[in-house]
Amino acid sequence: MRRPTAGIIRTPRLDLLPLRVEHAPEMAELLGDPALHTFIGGTPLEPSALRSRYERLTAGSPDPAVSWLNWVIRHREEERLTGTVQATAAPAGHGLLAEIAWVLGTPWQGRGIAVEAARALVDGLGAQSVHTVIAHIHPEHRASAAVAAAAGLAPTGHLHDGEMRWQRVLVP
Ligand SMILES: CC(C)(COP(=O)(O)OP(=O)(O)OC[C@H]1O[C@@H](n2cnc3c(N)ncnc32)[C@H](O)[C@@H]1OP(=O)(O)O)[C@@H](O)C(=O)NCCC(=O)NCCS
Numbered sequence: 001m002r003r004p005t006a007g008i009i010r011t012p013r014l015d016l017l018p019l020r021v022e023h024a025p026e027m028a029e030l031l032g033d034p035a036l037h038t039f040i041g042g043t044p045l046e047p048s049a050l051r052s053r054y055e056r057l058t059a060g061s062p063d064p065a066v067s068w069l070n071w072v073i074r075h076r077e078e079e080r081l082t083g084t085v086q087a088t089a090a091p092a093g094h095g096l097l098a099e100i101a102w103v104l105g106t107p108w109q110g111r112g113i114a115v116e117a118a119r120a121l122v123d124g125l126g127a128q129s130v131h132t133v134i135a136h137i138h139p140e141h142r143a144s145a146a147v148a149a150a151a152g153l154a155p156t157g158h159l160h161d162g163e164m165r166w167q168r169v170l171v172p
Pocket residue numbers: 035036037039040101102103104105108109110111112113114115116136137138141142143144146147150
């Protein structure tokens with residue numbers, strides 16, 4: 001089975017671009033709002049800390065069986081980065097299971113960008129031997145639940161560290 005990779009994914013309005021360390025300064029400004037951490041914990045990172053994080057992410061997982069796939073979401077017409085999507089893929093059964101997540105900068109929220117990006121992400125993973133996609137979402141996080149539902153995931157009823165596991169089986 002080929003390891004999945006993060007290639008460029010195009011949608012009507014967006015380019016999902018493989019994360020690069022050079023994205024850190026613009027992303028640090030974009031992700032500087034503490035409100036983004038209401039449901040995911042933590043606090044915004046300083047540009048230098050975000051750069052270090054992106055260096056670790058782009059270096060890849062130390063476990064060769066696990067793939068860290070990270071994209072920035074670029075609004076093509078407005079020529080700005082708007083957020084990130086990510087997937088962590090690992091072997092499970094006869095294929096790969098990927099855990100996905102998303103973050104949109106506050107000024108870009110409420111424009112359907114997360115839905116458009118998440119749908120394209122799931123389609124792209126399905127084309128790369130991923131048979132199951134999961135996400136963990138706080139039960140009160142209505143916007144994120146709506147994103148997951150729009151990407152075809154459904155709540156499983158399983159709570160993990162206070163978050164609901166959502167799942168979509170791509171290849172039954
Ligand atoms: C979750 C998040 C990515 C949604 O991004 P977004 O671009 O605003 O989402 P969209 O515009 O695509 O809208 C998705 C849905 O959420 C709904 N929504 C948006 N803001 C909402 C809010 N504050 N409350 C309830 N629903 C909301 C939209 O109506 C839409 O639902 P619909 O398709 O049924 O109309 C964004 O809020 C975010 O980055 N939050 C902080 C980080 C985070 O929590 N990430 C997720 C971890 S699981």
